[in-house]
Amino acid sequence: MLCKFCKEKKPTVFLPGYRVSLCDECYVNFYQRKVERTIKKFKLANKEQDRILVAFSGQKDSLALAAALARTDWQIELLHINLKIVNYSDRLEDFVRKQVELLNLKLHIVDLKKEYGYSLTELKGSRPICSACGLIKRYIMNKFAREHNFTRIATGHHATDELITLLKNWIGGQTEYIIKQSPFLPSSHEKLVPKIKPLWNTTEEENRLYVQKLELPVFEEKCPNAKIVNYQRIIDTWKKLYPRLPIEQTLLNNFLKTKKSIIEKTEQHFPYNECIKCGEITSGTICTFCKLIDNARNKKQ
Ligand code: AMP
Ligand code: ZN
Numbered sequence: 001m002l003c004k005f006c007k008e009k010k011p012t013v014f015l016p017g018y019r020v021s022l023c024d025e026c027y028v029n030f031y032q033r034k035v036e037r038t039i040k041k042f043k044l045a046n047k048e049q050d051r052i053l054v055a056f057s058g059q060k061d062s063l064a065l066a067a068a069l070a071r072t073d074w075q076i077e078l079l080h081i082n083l084k085i086v087n088y089s090d091r092l093e094d095f096v097r098k099q100v101e102l103l104n105l106k107l108h109i110v111d112l113k114k115e116y117g118y119s120l121t122e123l124k125g126s127r128p129i130c131s132a133c134g135l136i137k138r139y140i141m142n143k144f145a146r147e148h149n150f151t152r153i154a155t156g157h158h159a160t161d162e163l164i165t166l167l168k169n170w171i172g173g174q175t176e177y178i179i180k181q182s183p184f185l186p187s188s189h190e191k192l193v194p195k196i197k198p199l200w201n202t203t204e205e206e207n208r209l210y211v212q213k214l215e216l217p218v219f220e221e222k223c224p225n226a227k228i229v230n231y232q233r234i235i236d237t238w239k240k241l242y243p244r245l246p247i248e249q250t251l252l253n254n255f256l257k258t259k260k261s262i263i264e265k266t267e268q269h270f271p272y273n274e275c276i277k278c279g280e281i282t283s284g285t286i287c288t289f290c291k292l293i294d295n296a297r298n299k300k301q
Pocket of ligand 1: 054055056057061062079080081082083137154155156157
């Protein structure tokens with residue numbers, strides 16, 4: 001069997017969601033095209049006009065993002081935030097510096113303690129630590145991007161992350177977050193830099209494979225504060241049930257379609273009329289019930 005795309009080399013990757021087997025080189029191209037298609041589809045950025053600040057954690061996802069954007073000629077620089085988590089953040093920062101040397105990109109580092117005087121633990125107050133961490137990162141990313149004239153902030157949130165967030169918010173009834181969930185977060189104030197998620201359509205596994213194929217080193221250690229996400233198990237079960245369906249992409253894109261249509265429909269005002277046949281309420285001239293009756297009657301004749 002040969003690679004489905006080039007039909008020359010031996011395949012090394014099988015993508016169950018697409019039912020194709022690809023060689024290393026074709027997989028790398030496939031992944032990069034996928035990221036570019038996502039940027040185009042959701043109008044996330046413009047190659048000539050936008051300077052993108054990639055929020056760079058050192059983990060595989062933002063690494064895949066930075067590599068894919070750099071290899072497809074986007075204007076990017078990276079920002080790593082050192083949160084001063086004991087026995088973790090300083091080692092991560094060292095690793096990030098080495099990683100970025102390999103990528104040959106410009107790296108900025110903001111050290112929370114040096115810049116603002118406190119570590120994450122000292123700042124968190126009564127908040128859950130992950131919530132404080134997210135809040136601090138968003139604050140720093142936005143301030144840094146604005147002060148350095150970046151026009152977009154890109155994060156490595158991927159399809160699997162986004163589906164987990166959607167499930168969490170849906171089950172928890174957090175409708176205000178659901179409304180906001182999208183690959184593009186426009187600026188709602190002049191001080192807010194638009195945020196984009198170019199990996200909205202790629203899964204965690206696809207990101208992992210991509211950095212593997214490029215032989216980029218990944219910081220494998222999990223953040224000591226990270227919790228095991230139970231929602232991941234729901235997704236794994238779905239995948240077992242529907243191995244041939246790209247489940248994350250399908251559900252997320254249907255979610256966006258549904259959201260759009262709900263917003264449009266609730267904004268639309270249907271004129272109500274009275275059916276000319278029976279007098280009940282309808283949006284047209286003859287109500288659907290009367291149409292059913294008419295059809296049945298016609299069939300009988
Ligand atoms: P997480 O919330 O850890 O799943 O990370 C989501 C995204 O936030 C990553 O893909 C990065 O783009 C960004 N990010 C996370 N941690 C950092 C960090 N320490 N510095 C810069 N960006 C980060
Ligand atoms: Zn090939």
